[in-house]
Amino acid sequence: MLLRTKLFGKTYEFGSIKELLAKANEEKSGDRQAGIAAESVTERVAAKFVLAELPLWALYENPAVPYEEDEVTRVIHDQVNMTIYNEIKDWTVGELREWIMKDTTTPQMIRRASNGFTAEMVAAVTKLMSNMDLIYGASKVRVTAHCANTIGLPGTLASRNQPNHPTDSVEGIRATIYEGLSYGSGDSVIGINPVDDSLGSVMRLLDMTYDVIQKWEIPTQNCLLAHVTTQMDAMKRGAPVGMVFQSLAGSQKGNESFGVDVGMLDEAYEMAKKYAWTAGPNYMYFETGQGSELSADAHHGADQLVMEARCYGLAKRYHPFQVNTVVGFIGPEYLYDSVQITRAGLEDHFMGKLYGIPMGVDACYTNHAKATQNDIENLAVLLTSAGCNYFMGVPLGDDVMLSYQCTSFHDAASLRQLLGLRPLPEFEAWMENLGLMKDGKLTEKAGDASFFLQK
Amino acid sequence: MDQNQIEAVVQAVLAELKKKDVQAATASAPASAKSGVPAAGAKTNALIIDLPDPTTPEVRNAVGVEHPMDPEGLLNLKSTTPARIGSGRAGPRPRTRSWLLFQADHGVTQDAIYGEVKQEVLDQFGLFTVQTQVADKAEYLLRPDLGRLLTPEAKMLIEQKCVKKPQVQIVVGDGLSAAAINNNLPQIFPVIKQGLEASGISMGTPFFIKFARVGVINDVNTVIGADVVVILIGERPGLGVADALSAYMGWRPGPGKTDAQRDVICMITNNGGLNPLEAGAFVVELIKKILKNQASGVELKLKSSEEITEHPPSDVL
Numbered sequence: 001m002l003l004r005t006k007l008f009g010k011t012y013e014f015g016s017i018k019e020l021l022a023k024a025n026e027e028k029s030g031d032r033q034a035g036i037a038a039e040s041v042t043e044r045v046a047a048k049f050v051l052a053e054l055p056l057w058a059l060y061e062n063p064a065v066p067y068e069e070d071e072v073t074r075v076i077h078d079q080v081n082m083t084i085y086n087e088i089k090d091w092t093v094g095e096l097r098e099w100i101m102k103d104t105t106t107p108q109m110i111r112r113a114s115n116g117f118t119a120e121m122v123a124a125v126t127k128l129m130s131n132m133d134l135i136y137g138a139s140k141v142r143v144t145a146h147c148a149n150t151i152g153l154p155g156t157l158a159s160r161n162q163p164n165h166p167t168d169s170v171e172g173i174r175a176t177i178y179e180g181l182s183y184g185s186g187d188s189v190i191g192i193n194p195v196d197d198s199l200g201s202v203m204r205l206l207d208m209t210y211d212v213i214q215k216w217e218i219p220t221q222n223c224l225l226a227h228v229t230t231q232m233d234a235m236k237r238g239a240p241v242g243m244v245f246q247s248l249a250g251s252q253k254g255n256e257s258f259g260v261d262v263g264m265l266d267e268a269y270e271m272a273k274k275y276a277w278t279a280g281p282n283y284m285y286f287e288t289g290q291g292s293e294l295s296a297d298a299h300h301g302a303d304q305l306v307m308e309a310r311c312y313g314l315a316k317r318y319h320p321f322q323v324n325t326v327v328g329f330i331g332p333e334y335l336y337d338s339v340q341i342t343r344a345g346l347e348d349h350f351m352g353k354l355y356g357i358p359m360g361v362d363a364c365y366t367n368h369a370k371a372t373q374n375d376i377e378n379l380a381v382l383l384t385s386a387g388c389n390y391f392m393g394v395p396l397g398d399d400v401m402l403s404y405q406c407t408s409f410h411d412a413a414s415l416r417q418l419l420g421l422r423p424l425p426e427f428e429a430w431m432e433n434l435g436l437m438k439d440g441k442l443t444e445k446a447g448d449a450s451f452f453l454q455k
Numbered sequence: 456m457d458q459n460q461i462e463a464v465v466q467a468v469l470a471e472l473k474k475k476d477v478q479a480a481t482a483s484a485p486a487s488a489k490s491g492v493p494a495a496g497a498k499t500n501a502l503i504i505d506l507p508d509p510t511t512p513e514v515r516n517a518v519g520v521e522h523p524m525d526p527e528g529l530l531n532l533k534s535t536t537p538a539r540i541g542s543g544r545a546g547p548r549p550r551t552r553s554w555l556l557f558q559a560d561h562g563v564t565q566d567a568i569y570g571e572v573k574q575e576v577l578d579q580f581g582l583f584t585v586q587t588q589v590a591d592k593a594e595y596l597l598r599p600d601l602g603r604l605l606t607p608e609a610k611m612l613i614e615q616k617c618v619k620k621p622q623v624q625i626v627v628g629d630g631l632s633a634a635a636i637n638n639n640l641p642q643i644f645p646v647i648k649q650g651l652e653a654s655g656i657s658m659g660t661p662f663f664i665k666f667a668r669v670g671v672i673n674d675v676n677t678v679i680g681a682d683v684v685v686i687l688i689g690e691r692p693g694l695g696v697a698d699a700l701s702a703y704m705g706w707r708p709g710p711g712k713t714d715a716q717r718d719v720i721c722m723i724t725n726n727g728g729l730n731p732l733e734a735g736a737f738v739v740e741l742i743k744k745i746l747k748n749q750a751s752g753v754e755l756k757l758k759s760s761e762e763i764t765e766h767p768p769s770d771v772l
Binding site for chain 2: 410
């Protein structure tokens with residue numbers, strides 16, 4: 001194997017496909033921390049030139065972690081449709097980029113091709129994309145799913161109502177749910193990150209959210225973002241679970257650091273199909289984010305974009321209702337500033353869509369990253385143009401439990417009104433019926449949590 | 456151009472600017488334009504904007520919804536959570552006041568992270584300063600590993616200045632919030648010092664570490680050889696709470712020791728946390744417990760019957 005190019009008279013050679021992929025990655029502080037990033041901007045571009053000529057079969061045959069060693073690799077390779085793979089395996093990565101962009105390539109053609117991809121192919125083509133390529137490419141692919149309602153339809157933008165509370169107060173969380181609903185947030189899910197991961201606490205919040213949904217006949221699903229085993233215990237005890245959640249990593253070792261493996265996820269998926277109160281057939285909710293593998297020393301020398309793509313390959317096994325990257329949560333040692341967070345948000349969304357995942361984004365940042373609310377608002381507008389399925393909804397973007405900032409209830413309403421989008425159809429009809437929304441706009445009654453004190 | 460000409464030009468420009476000011480003030484005051492009185496200059500002089508602090512609980516908790524369906528009910532809902540609910544809207548966007556308050560709360564976190572620990576605070580307790588292998592703030596944020604290692608110069612200075620093998624070594628680190636040190640050290644430090652003295656526990660020579668992560672206590676103890684090392688360090692600022700301090704401590708820290716082998720008292724602040732005087736007393740109690748059990752972290756939990764506070768997630772490790 002020889003991976004080499006000249007650029008401005010200088011020769012650049014890359015020792016392995018893994019090294020080539022890492023050096024072709026856009027600047028990320030995490031890759032630099034891992035010691036695998038390109039040493040100069042020209043070296044990065046040299047790597048991109050070589051990568052553009054790489055045939056897809058070379059990526060298929062060289063996964064970031066060997067098939068024998070890693071169950072995530074096995075999941076990804078075992079689910080490849082070989083008929084489709086054989087049609088595309090001799091394309092170069094550069095050709096794949098142009099094929100995605102071409103006007104003659106329809107959304108249906110991309111959806112079909114995605115069943116012939118491995119994660120490394122998805123990550124590789126992403127590295128050749130400009131930001132607008134990522135927006136344009138993703139906008140061609142709509143991925144819909146159904147749980148209690150339908151997500152991902154063209155012309156819609158959903159919002160997760162994320163009513164977290166620093167002590168899991170049932171009253172406090174309910175108050176924030178009301179606030180969000182009054183702005184039209186909650187169609188993707190009413191999803192709580194609990195402080196207390198214990199069974200009792202999780203069941204209490206499942207009961208409360210289910211009661212709100214029943215009382216107001218809200219066409220949506222509830223979810224408690226506790227560890228998957230806690231949710232499985234809750235289902236066994238008859239708790240009303242709408243959707244089952246878990247954070248994913250792109251390697252077996254990374255998932256071990258989250259306390260999960262493929263066998264456990266398989267079991268959770270089977271239980272969801274058996275016990276969730278929602279209609280399905282999509283019952284799973286996953287969160288991911290570049291850098292989590294490196295932070296668990298589980299990246300196997302691969303860059304954080306490749307590892308992230310592998311998360312989507314794993315997620316695909318479970319036909320999820322929704323998947324989102326939590327793009328700026330991990331901190332500046334992985335994504336330093338708004339430039340890197342913006343890039344990673346666009347990359348992750350594109351990769352998820354290209355892989356056929358119903359993709360949302362938690363556009364967010366921590367206070368030690370070089371980013372502000374303005375940057376997150378910018379990213380949300382870009383991602384909405386890219387056809388992002390949903391964002392988080394938090395009161396004024398300030399999550400008082402997770403101590404980070406993301407998109408707000410206001411942002412969901414603003415993005416819809418700005419770009420002519422609607423809530424999920426069942427949810428919009430529900431809002432219209434209550435008089436909170438008319439012709440896609442909030443009414444006078446909206447934005448008032450006390451509306452929900454009537455019942 | 457000679458001096459006089461220059462002077463004349465300057466005067467002309469100043470006069471022009473003055474005229475523009477007056478015009479601008481008039482343009483921005485449509486009411487006075489209608490009535491035609493009084494003179495614009497006088498009106499500007501009479502303008503007084505003198506705001507109360509919008510970060511006080513009373514102002515923060517004000518409802519921004521213009522015509523709530525149930526005003527009393529909305530206040531009750533608001534009282535159940537620190538989340539920013541009931542803030543109202545301007546079309547789909549936030550109201551001006553709540554957006555500005557958000558920016559103030561984020562601004563104070565940035566000033567804390569990029570701020571400096573005040574020399575007079577360090578001087579007050581005679582703390583000398585050493586630095587980790589981190590060169591500047593950007594590198595501090597990018598390379599947590601370097602924030603856990605002292606420079607050779609730092610080790611030499613510690614070697615020269617510090618008492619060796621004390622029972623307890625206290626160090627102070629800036630971490631992710633200079634404000635945490637500036638605001639809390641003057642209260643917590645004397646309590647810890649006096650508490651240890653009163654208990655007959657020997658304390659080493661305290662010092663300050665610039666660009667520190669918690670793990671630097673492992674490196675510190677390769678020089679000091681204390682039984683317990685405590686680091687008082689600034690945590691990542693939360694929105695509106697920018698000065699939270701934590702006290703991490705470990706039994707005989709050294710290379711390879713991890714967070715699982717440490718104990719922590721966190722959220723030490725006068726802004727809605729554990730007040731630093733009280734926290735100082737807790738720190739002394741925890742030190743005594745570690746000394747008694749000759750263990751910290753998970754091992755201490757196993758050895759002692761009582762429950763130790765769980766580690767919260769932290770970015771300063």
